Structure formats: C-alpha cells, structure tokens
Amino acid sequence: MRLWIGLYLTRLPLEVFCPNWSADQCSVVLEQEGVLAVSRRAHQMGVRPGMRRSGALMLAPEARMHERAPQQEQEALHAVAMAMLQYTPQVAPGDGASLLLDVGASLRLFGGIRRLCRLVQESLRKLGFTGVLGVAPTARGAWLLACAGGGRALKLESLQRALQRLPVALLPPLQRHQRWLDGIGCLSIGDLLRLPRPGLQRRCGGEVLEMLDAAQGLAPEMHQWLAAPPSFRARLELFGRIDNTDLLLAGACRLLQQMTGWLCAHQFAVLRIRLLLEHERGRAACPPTPLDIVLAEATWREDHIVRLLKERLAKLELPAPAIGLVLEAPEVEPMAPLSDSLFPEPGGSPQERQRLFEVLVARLGAENVLQAFPKADHRPEVANRWVPLHEKVRPADVAAQLPPRNLPRPAFLLPKPIALLLRDHRPYYGSRLRMVSTAERIEAGWWSQTQSRDYFIAEGEDHAYYWVYRERSPGSEDIRWFLHGLFA
Known part of the structure; x- marks a missing residue:
C-alpha cells in the first residue's frame, strides 16, 4: 500500500526567529520592509502580514522586529527532515516549507497511520515547530491536503472527492492567474478540472495539468530523497x-x-x-x-x-x-x-x-559503579579486580578463570585470610571444623610471592560451610590453617 504524509510547517519564520511566539511577546518578522509573519500579541494589536514596517511600528511600537533569513529557515527545515528519517528512509522536500514522507512500508512497524501521525507531531513538538499533516495515496495529494489545513484520504476515490473542494490558490503556478480564475468563477480544484484541458494548458501552462494528474494518481511522481550525511x-x-x-x-x-x-x-x-x-x-x-x-x-x-x-x-x-x-x-x-x-x-x-x-553511572559517577574483571592468576585474592562498567570484559578472560572441573567456590571471599586456631590438630572457628571435601591444591605467584595451598570445604557444628586452606611451607613442619571464604 502506497501512502504519503505531507508535512507543512506553519509559522516557520516565527518559530525560527521568535521561539516564544506563542507567549505574550510582540514579535514581527519582516521581508524587504514588509511584514511576513506576526506573533499572537502583535496580531491582537492590529499588525497583519503584508503591512509595511512603518505601519506595524505605529500599531505596535514595542514590537521586536526580526529580518527574515532564508538560510536559517532552510537549516530548520533540514533539521525536521533529519528527524523524520526515524519513521521512513524516504523523505523528500516539497514546495515551500513542507516535506513529503513515503510511509507505506512503515505502517505496520509503527502501528498504523493514526499512531504514526501522532509520533510525527510529537517529534515536531520536541523540535519546537508546529505543522499540519495531510495523508493521501499520492505525494502531491498529501501536500495539497496539508496546505489546506490537514486531512486524511486513504484511497484514491476519497482523495479525488477531497481535492474537488480545495481552493485553486493552493497550486503555485495558478497564483499569478488568480484574478482571471476569479473572473470566470473558477474557485475550487473541482471547478478547474471541469475546464477544457487544451485551453487551460495554453492559458496557464502544462505544469498545472502535471500537478493535477500527479495529485489524482494519473501520472508518475519523481522525488529527490534526502540523503543522511556519513557522520552526525x-x-x-x-x-x-x-x-x-x-x-x-x-x-x-x-x-x-x-x-x-x-x-x-x-x-x-x-x-x-x-x-x-x-x-x-x-x-x-x-x-x-x-x-x-x-x-x-x-x-x-x-x-x-x-x-x-x-x-x-x-x-x-x-x-x-x-x-x-x-x-x-x-x-x-x-x-x-x-x-x-x-x-x-x-x-x-x-x-x-x-x-x-x-542511569546509576550517570547519577553516582563511573568510579562508583564497578564490575568484576578477571585477572590471569590462580590465587583467589588476586584473580579479580574492579573496573568501571564501560571497560569490556572478554568472555575468554572469564573462561580462563573458571576453576578446573567446576570446583565449588564460596559466595563471599574475605578481603584478607584469617588465621585459625588449632585444637586437637583440627582448625577451630567458633567450633571444630570437619573437612567434607578432598584437597584442591593451588600453587601460583612469582618469586617471593609464591603461594602453595591446599583448599578444603569445612563444616562447622552449626552446619555452616567454610572455605579454608592449609598453607604448605617447604622445609617447615608447622601447619597453619586460614579461613578464606564463606559459602551462602
């Protein structure tokens, strides 16, 4: 299904130069010493588009005058077009301050044309602009509906009926022939379609007929799509x-x-x-x-x-x-x-x-939200370090630090091992500890930091489980036990 959204930006000069035009501020936009657009406050004081600068100042002496800058208006229109790319990759400029969006392939993604129109209007609001939307099966038809104040025609039959009621002044090539059209009583596009085509072409040019045929879906339409820059x-x-x-x-x-x-x-x-x-x-x-x-x-x-x-x-x-x-x-x-x-x-x-x-990083700072980062060392107390979240942990590093044969590890590892007392040649921590696992030998470290330990899972009389190790010191007969972790 081919469907278009015509987006016509209303009050574009005011919204570019006077962002507070809707507030109680008297602002006037000029073009060649003539009034182009006025704010609500200036309109209440009698200033109207088409007046001269001197006349506007007589009615509203405190009005803020802004000279129109087409370059800034084009930049604003380009900003809106860039935002519309999130709804369809096919966005083309229209006549005047308007855009054409081919949204036929986007309807299912955004939940239908009504929701898509609401999203487009919400994006316009966030950008600080106001606009009118027209929806039609043809691009020129959607543009005409938008320029006429908005409307929705989802089929060609309903579009042709809607076009009949639109004023002929919406077609740009006919604006210079407005007096002649008023003289013959041709006020709407429906009246224009009933005129003989050869005579209308001789009097107004072939561009008018091309626009009418394109709006009704009788002629193909060519568009130049907006291309997003390679970097933003x-x-x-x-x-x-x-x-x-x-x-x-x-x-x-x-x-x-x-x-x-x-x-x-x-x-x-x-x-x-x-x-x-x-x-x-x-x-x-x-x-x-x-x-x-x-x-x-x-x-x-x-x-x-x-x-x-x-x-x-x-x-x-x-x-x-x-x-x-x-x-x-x-x-x-x-x-x-x-x-x-x-x-x-x-x-x-x-x-x-x-x-x-x-969100936690943005609120607390990157240095206060950390993640575990494995280190290539078999000693439990140095096998991990804490780094900020933005540092990537490779799965290979995690796999390299997994214990062999998936041997159990405690849920809580003490920051520093605690030396245990010996009673009757058994380690003691609140009660006698009974070894319930075979020894797991860990030997790691370089030179003076070499460690040689035999780790066990021990059970106390309260049925709590501990991770303890027996230190192996070559050439020494003393046996020392340490508590290193607690199982949950």
Missing part, C-alpha cells in the same frame, strides 16, 4: 545566554531528535555521544564545555539517552552561560537485530539491566 554533527544556537539545565536539556532534546533520524537512516546504534556547550565569544571567550556519555550497550532510542543527559546536566557546573549546543555521535556500530527468543527473560531483559546500570 548538529548545532543549535540558543536564543540568549542560558545557565538553566532544564532549558539546556530541552535544546539537547531537539538535537537528539535529529540524531535518532540519522541513526535509523544508517541503521546505526550509538555507543558514545558528546554534547558541547558553547559559551560567550570575543574577549570573554571560554572554551566549550564537553559532556560525554558512554553507553554500556549501543542504542538508537532517544528516551534512554534523555534520562542520562538529565542526570549529567543536573550535576554539571557551567563556567559561563551557554549560547549554543553541539551534539556529536563519535562512536557508532551497526544496529543489532531484534531478539528472536519466544518468551521474555524473567526479571527483565539484558537491555533493561544495562539501562539501569547506565
């Missing part, structure tokens, strides 16, 4: 000097939306991200503050990364207010396939446990 680096300029971590997190979430789309486009999962907080330039220049997050397990989901960023930003002390954010993904790997197990693991999946560990 996105920058966001903040509107002011920010030292509030909540505001910085909101800006970082906008960049994370772009990174999520880039990861999905390349089928990558990220292992390490870097957030650079840029500070004031000029005489009071300060180098950017880096914030690195190392993941124990590669991921491409933004919700987990947002939790880690929130923990790290809450502990971060800024040397100066931030004026910009830069997000990089310096370490990625191919996205792992989904698990093929039929039943979920009890107690949570390995991914959930890794996410818990990463």
Whole structure:
C-alpha cells in the first residue's frame, strides 16, 4: 500500500526567529520592509502580514522586529527532515516549507497511520515547530491536503472527492492567474478540472495539468530523497545566554531528535555521544564545555539517552552561560537485530539491566559503579579486580578463570585470610571444623610471592560451610590453617 504524509510547517519564520511566539511577546518578522509573519500579541494589536514596517511600528511600537533569513529557515527545515528519517528512509522536500514522507512500508512497524501521525507531531513538538499533516495515496495529494489545513484520504476515490473542494490558490503556478480564475468563477480544484484541458494548458501552462494528474494518481511522481550525511554533527544556537539545565536539556532534546533520524537512516546504534556547550565569544571567550556519555550497550532510542543527559546536566557546573549546543555521535556500530527468543527473560531483559546500570553511572559517577574483571592468576585474592562498567570484559578472560572441573567456590571471599586456631590438630572457628571435601591444591605467584595451598570445604557444628586452606611451607613442619571464604 502506497501512502504519503505531507508535512507543512506553519509559522516557520516565527518559530525560527521568535521561539516564544506563542507567549505574550510582540514579535514581527519582516521581508524587504514588509511584514511576513506576526506573533499572537502583535496580531491582537492590529499588525497583519503584508503591512509595511512603518505601519506595524505605529500599531505596535514595542514590537521586536526580526529580518527574515532564508538560510536559517532552510537549516530548520533540514533539521525536521533529519528527524523524520526515524519513521521512513524516504523523505523528500516539497514546495515551500513542507516535506513529503513515503510511509507505506512503515505502517505496520509503527502501528498504523493514526499512531504514526501522532509520533510525527510529537517529534515536531520536541523540535519546537508546529505543522499540519495531510495523508493521501499520492505525494502531491498529501501536500495539497496539508496546505489546506490537514486531512486524511486513504484511497484514491476519497482523495479525488477531497481535492474537488480545495481552493485553486493552493497550486503555485495558478497564483499569478488568480484574478482571471476569479473572473470566470473558477474557485475550487473541482471547478478547474471541469475546464477544457487544451485551453487551460495554453492559458496557464502544462505544469498545472502535471500537478493535477500527479495529485489524482494519473501520472508518475519523481522525488529527490534526502540523503543522511556519513557522520552526525548538529548545532543549535540558543536564543540568549542560558545557565538553566532544564532549558539546556530541552535544546539537547531537539538535537537528539535529529540524531535518532540519522541513526535509523544508517541503521546505526550509538555507543558514545558528546554534547558541547558553547559559551560567550570575543574577549570573554571560554572554551566549550564537553559532556560525554558512554553507553554500556549501543542504542538508537532517544528516551534512554534523555534520562542520562538529565542526570549529567543536573550535576554539571557551567563556567559561563551557554549560547549554543553541539551534539556529536563519535562512536557508532551497526544496529543489532531484534531478539528472536519466544518468551521474555524473567526479571527483565539484558537491555533493561544495562539501562539501569547506565542511569546509576550517570547519577553516582563511573568510579562508583564497578564490575568484576578477571585477572590471569590462580590465587583467589588476586584473580579479580574492579573496573568501571564501560571497560569490556572478554568472555575468554572469564573462561580462563573458571576453576578446573567446576570446583565449588564460596559466595563471599574475605578481603584478607584469617588465621585459625588449632585444637586437637583440627582448625577451630567458633567450633571444630570437619573437612567434607578432598584437597584442591593451588600453587601460583612469582618469586617471593609464591603461594602453595591446599583448599578444603569445612563444616562447622552449626552446619555452616567454610572455605579454608592449609598453607604448605617447604622445609617447615608447622601447619597453619586460614579461613578464606564463606559459602551462602
């Protein structure tokens, strides 16, 4: 099933230059001394698009004037397109401030068109933009529905009925012929379709007929798909000097939306991200503050990364207010396939446990969350060391440290062996200890650190089990016993 989402960004100049346009702030965007867009407060004071700058200042003297910059608008549109790549790899630019998404192959993955539209709107909200969605079997039809205020037509028959009611002014080639069309009473696309095609082509050009045929599915459509760059680096300029971590997190979430789309486009999962907080330039220049997050397990989901960023930003002390954010993904790997197990693991999946560990590292610090790391030594007290979670433990190292023939090991190993008393030639620890296993001889160490021991499992009169050893000293007749571990 071929299905398209037309995404038309409304109020794009305002959202680029005036991020608080919905608040009680009077803002006006100008283009060649003419008013292009106004905020709600400016609209209440009588300022309308199409006015001159002088007229707007007479009605709203306190209005903040912003000159339109098409380059920044293109960057904003590109940021939205990058974020949309998480829903489909086929994203194409449309006319004006719009995007076209071929989502026919993504419907089953995201649970249907309604849920997919909600996810697209949620991504737009996180990016700080507003938009209108149109859904249709053709790209041009979806674009027309979006420009008309939104709508959904899942079949060609319903799309053709919906197109009949749309105004002809939506078609860009007809805007310069609007007076002629009004004069002959041609107000809707339905009226336009009833006109003779040869005469319409001579008067308005063949581009109009091509658009109409493409919208109705009568002609093929060609698109230039957006290609994600080979590496990811996105920058966001903040509107002011920010030292509030909540505001910085909101800006970082906008960049994370772009990174999520880039990861999905390349089928990558990220292992390490870097957030650079840029500070004031000029005489009071300060180098950017880096914030690195190392993941124990590669991921491409933004919700987990947002939790880690929130923990790290809450502990971060800024040397100066931030004026910009830069997000990089310096370490990625191919996205792992989904698990093929039929039943979920009890107690949570390995991914959930890794996410818990990463949250603990972000909250407590890497030096306070450690894991066991085997060492090539048979002496129990030196056969392990504790390292941070981001250091990888190879399975070969673990296999090399397993005891021969799977001999039992205690659950609790004492940090230092305890010398035991001897009573009637038997070791004593609260009560007489009775050996219930054969000896396991361990000889290891180099030169002066050589150890020679015979380990036993001993049972006390309270039926508790202990791991004890008898020290073997060549040339000495003294026998010394030590307690080294406790069995659970």
